[in-house]
Amino acid sequence: MTADDGGTSRAVRATGEDGAAHGAATGSGHGRPGETHGNHDNGHAEEGDPLALRLESLILGAERRYTPFQAARAAGVSMDLAARFWRAMGFADIGQAKALTEADVLALRRLAGLVEAGLLSEPMAVQVARSTGQTTARLADWQIDSFLEGLTEPQEGLSRAEITYPLVELLLPELEEFLIYVWRRQLAAATGRVAQVADDAEMVDRRLAVGFADLVGFTRLTRRLEEEELGELVEAFETTAADLVAAHGGRLIKTLGDEVLFAADDAGTAAEIGVRLIETLSHDDTMPELRVGIAFGTVTTRMGDVFGTTVNLASRLTSIAPKDAVLVDAAFAEELSRSGDAPTSEAEVPEEERAKYRFALQPMWQRPVRGLGMVEPWLLTRRA
Incomplete structure (x- = not known):
């Protein structure tokens, strides 16, 4: 024109x-x-x-x-x-x-x-x-x-x-x-999610759980697999991730080939999604290992995407997470404890009472993360 x-x-x-x-x-x-x-x-x-x-x-x-x-x-x-x-x-x-x-x-x-x-x-x-x-x-x-x-x-x-x-x-x-x-x-x-927000300011800047799931060694796979095989693997990964996120009450924000970004209104929902992703894909012999990182905090939403320090932190946690494991930040661990989905400290909970919690949290070594300073990650697992 x-x-x-x-x-x-x-x-x-x-x-x-x-x-x-x-x-x-x-x-x-x-x-x-x-x-x-x-x-x-x-x-x-x-x-x-x-x-x-x-x-x-x-x-x-x-x-x-x-x-x-x-x-x-x-x-x-x-x-x-x-x-x-x-x-x-x-x-x-x-x-x-x-x-x-x-x-x-x-x-x-x-x-x-x-x-x-x-x-x-x-x-x-x-x-x-x-x-x-x-x-x-x-x-x-x-x-x-x-x-x-x-x-x-x-x-x-x-x-x-x-x-x-x-x-x-x-x-x-x-x-x-x-x-x-x-x-x-x-x-x-x-619209329903917006209507439930108590504070008008939270309509733009909201407190959410944000998670990344990333396929390990994807760059090496691109060199080893044929284009058609690589396309099928990516499609299978994205489809599985999208289905799990939706089924358990989260929202798929976007897919990036070897990585998906999702969000949830509460830590319990995000924890279930993260653990389910690991459980499901680790039993699929066609899939490489997976890393998941989740953070909780204030997030700016715009045009269906999410931005801010919380998103950056979730991405950094993903990059340092062990293979086939979920790593979360201290704010997420605190929120999960507050909701009763995991104890603040395993040592302080009698063994006979631990079964009432869905998840377990294990503190990891604090470490510096580029652009974010010292971070206290926690390993999230489903309680047996």
Whole structure:
């Protein structure tokens, strides 16, 4: 998207009103999905791969009608604001190609309307666009790379490309409805967590348990395994971790290939997740050893991610944890003791009373941790 003065923006790649994959490949065979080359004054869509254009029209539910300038004008917003929104959503530059649809105009008008009504500030609206774009881009890439590709094996007399169109036509409404359902469920859960916060300040800076789980020796594995084997291992690890985190009441913040980051509202939940990860993966012969580090404290949450000293501490604990073990910080150990999930001191609890606790804590040697000073780690185990 380009303003009259030559400034650039990004075109929307959106599904329907929400703005998902634009995805029209060009006849040149170069460039990212969504990129177009050249500009035509005759009002027709840019030339490109006919199937790609048919798929785009099917997914978006509308034909190309607008240049970015025309779309901004139709939405009643300035080119500058339109450019900020489209850049935030992460769409490819298209200059002034006629590649946008009514859905793009409607999405832009809705975001701008929230700002005009005072429901969102302009920076917050841009943040909404960015977080939505980043999340749905990853989802769309996964669906194309894994799910859709797996269902479009070439058939006798038909190419994969020829199979794709009718398959997308069948799947699109079902996947769209499912996406809305999951989003509403996640929104309800997130809203419920906020509603339970007693202090308004805690809506942004909250006290949480934050944990990392890291595969040991992953760098060596990348040199030893074939790409397909490595991909299968990472997928199995991420799937197992995501399932365990969700099943036991935590939240998966993000996955980083050989590492996952999770959070929980209380130490007991995080302890269960950490120990379960070790128990589950240590019995899987295809998996390398695992290290888990968990810390408890104030965390800043932003766009679904978590930041702060507590997160950094959890990461450092992971790096120094023994193989197939969970290491926690002193604040986490204190919180676990306060909740009655583990005793403060094993020595002070009679042996016959220890069975009432779910976990055991063993103090480790204090050690300096880069950027955080002296740290007092505790080894967390499940009580037999």
